[in-house]
Amino acid sequence: MSLSEKNLAFVMHCGEMGSRWGFNRTIGQMCGLLTITKEPMTANEIADTLSISRGNVSMGIKELQSWRLIKVHHIPGDRKEYYGPAGSIWDMANRVFEERKKREIDPTLSLLRDNILEEAHTDDERFAQQQMQEIHDLLETVTKWSAELQRLSPEQLQSLMKLGSGIGKVLDFKDKILKKPGKGE
Secondary structure (H helix, E strand, O other): OOOOHHHHHHHHHHHHHHHHHOOOHHHHHHHHHHHHOOOOEEHHHHHHHHOOOHHHHHHHHHHHHHOOOEEEEEOOOOOOEEEEEOOOHHHHHHHHHHHHHHHHHHHHHHHHHHHHHOOOOOHHHHHHHHHHHHHHHHHHHHHHHHHHHHHOOHHHHHHHHHHOOHHHHHHHHHHHHOOOOOOOO
């Protein structure tokens, strides 16, 4: 399969972004390729299109399956396995977020909880625990907020994102209406 210049540029960019998303360049390229390709592809087609080894593709497929980003398709009468995206763009974005949360945020929260629960013996440890508590609280808040966002349908989420700066204006308006005595007066 030959990619147009635009599609190749997109696939290569996905490779560069792969490390920022939590996986390597080749896996990012594979994910990008499968996302923009209309029909599912065999491992050999992926390898040929990206000019990478079949073994590298095999390892990439396993990694993308562990992230739940691709799924296997079978064509009646054909013994080959074909691979394509596992759901919509929104579904895949949610899965990347979920996996990154499991791999990065959850272990950090666990470490912070353990450190906060231990008794502080010095002023430095007490200060460090206060800072860790703030980090913990921030991560918990962001995690709960993002979980709520993930419950929204793609249409609801798009509507929310389109509000953009309007959210800040609504909150400012709410603060003006519910002015609390002693705040800036």
